[in-house]
Amino acid sequence: MTLLNLPERLRYHPSTTYLAGCTPGPKEPDAARLPCYLRPLLTELLALDEGVRIPTLQKPNGQLIRLRVAMFCGDSMSRNKVCGFPPHSVRIGKFCGLCDVTIPTVISAFSQCAEDLERDASDHRVASLRMEQPFRSKKAKTAFERSTGARASALNRLPYWHSVNRAPIDHMHNLELGVVKRLFHRTLIEGKSISPLQLKRFQSGLLTALVPPSEQAPDARLGDPGGGSATAAHWSTLGRRLLVLLLFVAWQPLVEADGSLPFEPPISKTAAAAVAAATVAAAANGDADVEAEDEDEAAAAAAA
Secondary structure, three states: OOOOOOOHHHHOOHHHOOOOOOOOOOOOOOOOOHHHHHHHHHHHHHHHHHOEEEOOOOOOOOEEEOOOOOOOOOOHHHHHHHHOOOOOOOOOOEOOOOEOOEHHHOOHHHHOOHHHHEOOHHHHHHHHHHHOOOOOOHHHHHHHHHHHOOOOOHHHHOOOOOHHHHOOOOHHHHHHHHHHHHHHHHHHHOOOOOOHHHHHHHHHHHHHOOOOOOOOOOOOOOOOOOOOOOOHHHHHHHHHHHHHHHHHHHHHHHHHOOOOOOOOOOOOHHHHHHHHHHHHHHHHHHHHHHHHHHHHHHHHHHHO
16 A cells, blocks of 8 residues: 555655555465455554544644545456456356446447446445345346346445546556557458558567666567567557657558558457467568579679
8 A cells, every 4th residue: 555645755665665465375364364364454444434543742632634546547357356347258148347348349339439438436335235245146147247247345445436537547557468468469360451462571670679677578579479479568669669660660661652551350369379370480481482582693693
């Protein structure tokens, strides 16, 4: 926990960060067991909401201290478990913590006004509290969860808490391991928006790219089946610093010729894997052709 009323330079310093507790391993607890671990902390937070007097040197009779939780910050899995949202693996019903989209309406939602899709924080809290009560049957509970997109949350003990407003989306899974990674693999590689030759230019630029010492660039073989597994830090650096420039390098001849870029949505994961393998094979054949041409040119020059 951190204190947001501290100056920004001190707000997240280790000396002002409070470790409230740890859950036992070796695996993370499921959502049903989390309230047991959070109960002592929530009891203290309820008392601090009313106000606690703490004696100080200047105020021996006690300084009134009040505290409220501003937000919950965590990755997507912990956010769903702690704040009462269903996991993103669900395929039926609402699954998003901020909007009312479902799997069948994910694409069509882009044509609607964002404000019309926003979840109501009060409605989610009411539904989350209802999930703590018994249902007639498991089927009825599942139907209610799918229609409301809510699950029970231990944070509902705090009378001011609304998960929709106080639990921001995890940027690591949403942007770095989500948008950037999907854009590269699904759109560029599997969607054939980058040719084998363009991929080689992209990788050559990635090999020579310079990034700040505090950041990490992905492996230069990114896009190849054996190119290793990029981490969130790698995708972050690629998306924020390198992707636009490297794509310009890869597409420069096409851009200068005023050409167009193709896109073919992959039919399935199997087809996508086949496309990726074919791209790599074509790139390897292209390298062999280039080497053969170089040898022919060298032989011709020697003969001359």
